[in-house]
Amino acid sequence: MIALFRKIRKKLVNENHFSKYLIYAVGEIVLVVIGILIALYINNYNERQKEHLKEQAFLKEIHLDFKSNKEQLDSIISYNKISLHAGVRILALIPNFDLKNPQITPTTFSVRDSIGYYNSLVWRNKSFNPKDGSIEALLNSSSFDLIKNDTLRRNLISWKDVLEDYTEEEEFASNFLFNEYGPWARESFDPDIPDDPNNIKAFFSKRHRNFINQRAGDLSNILNTVDEEGVLDMINAIIRLTASEDQD
Secondary structure (H helix, E strand, C coil): CHHHHHHHHHHHHHCCCHHHHHHHHHHHHHHHHHHHHHHHHHHHHHHHHHHHHHHHHHHHHHHHHHHHHHHHHHHHHHHHHHHHHHHHHHHHHHHHCCCCCCCCCCCCHHHHHHHHHHHHHHCCCCCCCCCCHHHHHHHCCHHHHHCCCHHHHHHHHHHHHHHHHHHHHHHHHHHHHHHHHHHHHHHHCCCCCCCCHHHHHHHCCHHHHHHHHHHHHHHHHHHHHHHHCCHHHHHHHHHHHCCCCCCC
């Protein structure tokens, strides 16, 4: 093609057709410019395609992580609701006993069994350990600009703060459970003698009742924080905003 243009240009010069040569030269320049623009467009298109594929790969990883996070948090919410209900039930059943001299009698025997069942639930613990490696990798790289959706970008940036507000409540409850209640319970209860009078006395003691009240309060705070900080709402939003047509 270049050789053909060279021959035409040479012929026009030799024939002294200056005006035709000028038109030809301008046309040749236009063709070159068009060729450059087409090449730039194709190159930019290819780059955009690469960026789009890279963005989709990040979105897929985040989507899978947060579907897992939702399943885990849903399970923990249900778990904590059961534990909170158990604490509330214990506090409601305790007045069936004479707190100054609690005794297991035929009247209180069935209540004792209910209290024992609820007591096994109120002190259990489960913590939220979300997957956030995909977000951390994205935020700590230059690839974050690949995320086009502004709402998703804001949610990804805010996720760490929202999570910290929630985990603070969990940590507070866990510290009380393992550092205050746990040592006291191991010191106060003999697990090998369930009906030991000392066990009964410790269970109905003012300190233990206060422990149950605090545990119920801690569980309530954890559950309220999910709503107040919008933890589940943010997880659902990120799942929705990272979903593609071929994802569930």
